Structure formats: C-alpha cells, structure tokens
Amino acid sequence: MKIESMRLTHERWARMFIATLRDEAGQIFERDIEDHGDAAGVLPFDPVRRVALLVRQTRAPCLHIAGSGMVLELPAGRLEGETPETCARREALEEAGVALTALEHVASVWSLPGLSTERAHLFLAEYRTEDRVTEGGGLREENEDISVFEISLTELATMADQGELQELKALLAVQTLRLRRPELFG
Numbered sequence: 001m002k003i004e005s006m007r008l009t010h011e012r013w014a015r016m017f018i019a020t021l022r023d024e025a026g027q028i029f030e031r032d033i034e035d036h037g038d039a040a041g042v043l044p045f046d047p048v049r050r051v052a053l054l055v056r057q058t059r060a061p062c063l064h065i066a067g068s069g070m071v072l073e074l075p076a077g078r079l080e081g082e083t084p085e086t087c088a089r090r091e092a093l094e095e096a097g098v099a100l101t102a103l104e105h106v107a108s109v110w111s112l113p114g115l116s117t118e119r120a121h122l123f124l125a126e127y128r129t130e131d132r133v134t135e136g137g138g139l140r141e142e143n144e145d146i147s148v149f150e151i152s153l154t155e156l157a158t159m160a161d162q163g164e165l166q167e168l169k170a171l172l173a174v175q176t177l178r179l180r181r182p183e184l185f186g
Contacts, residue, residue, distance in 0.1 A: 041076030043173035084121030097136030
C-alpha cells in the first residue's frame with residue numbers, strides 16, 4: 001500500500017487532506033486525513049490523599065453529537081515545537097494549575113488511526129497539595145473555560161468500571177495507574 005497523492009481541502013486549527021492510495025493489486029481509492037499534530041496528556045495524582053486532577057471543558061463535537069459538550073478528561077494539548085514531557089507539564093499548569101516535575105510514561109498511542117495523524121503521549125505524575133500553584137482554567141486567548149476537578153482514585157475506578165469515563169486518554173491513564181499502583185485504590 002502506498003500514498004499516491006495528498007490534496008489539502010481545509011486548513012485552520014487542523015488540516016484536512018484527501019489521500020489517494022494504491023493497494024498491492026493496483027486498486028486506487030481515497031481516504032480522509034485530519035492533521036493537527038501530536039498531543040500530550042497527563043494524569044496528575046496525589047498518592048498520599050489518593051486523588052487525581054482532571055479537567056472539564058465544552059467540546060464542540062461532543063455537544064453536536066451527544067447534546068452535552070462537557071467531558072471529564074486529562075489536562076492535555078497539542079505539542080507546540082516541544083517535547084511531549086514539556087507539553088504535558090505546560091498543559092497541567094495551564095489547565096489544572098499544578099506544577100509537575102517527574103513524569104512516568106504510559107504510552108504513545110494513535111488517538112483515531114482511521115482518520116487522524118495525532119499520537120497522544122500519555123503520562124502519570126505525582127503531585128502534592130503544595131504543587132497546586134494556580135487555579136488553572138486554561139488560557140483566555142485560546143477561549144478555554146476549563147473547570148478543574150480533584151477526584152478520589154476510588155471514585156475514578158468506579159467511574160471507569162461503570163463506563164462513565166468517556167474520554168479515551170483519561171480512561172487509559174486511570175486504568176494504567178490502577179495496574180501500576182493498585183495499593184492506591186484499595
């Protein structure tokens with residue numbers, strides 16, 4: 001399989017392409033590709049108090065499809081010419097108001113491989129109460145209106161088990177934390 005050509009059809013926050021592909025039998029077909037670059041996200045958790053920080057903001061696609069745009073998710077964002085670790089720390093500070101140091105890599109995963117070029121680099125990071133240095137909430141210039149939630153790890157585990165964590169990155173990070181640090185959920 002190979003890409004014969006790429007045609008740009010839209011460019012704003014993301015770019016949309018129509019890719020013309022040729023398979024091994026010589027068949028030619030088209031696929032849509034959405035490109036907005038890689039992202040990083042982090043699940044900040046306090047192992048002493050057994051809580052984690054997640055954020056919620058209005059997401060237009062969720063609002064369009066489900067009638068509610070509010071989704072509980074990791075502090076996350078696009079890489080802006082930086083390493084995934086630097087991006088995860090920046091987003092945690094901007095969105096959740098927490099200054100993180102050590103990050104533990106979870107995975108680098110394709111977010112939506114049938115359509116998007118995005119790879120999400122996911123991390124876990126311990127924090128303490130004193131690491132909460134601002135209220136968070138996002139950046140006004142990016143029209144972010146983010147709410148920050150400190151949720152018990154037991155409640156997050158219950159939410160995961162009941163299918164209530166609807167954002168894949170958050171679900172993956174919570175489940176990874178459960179596997180790596182089960183003593184925090186007992």
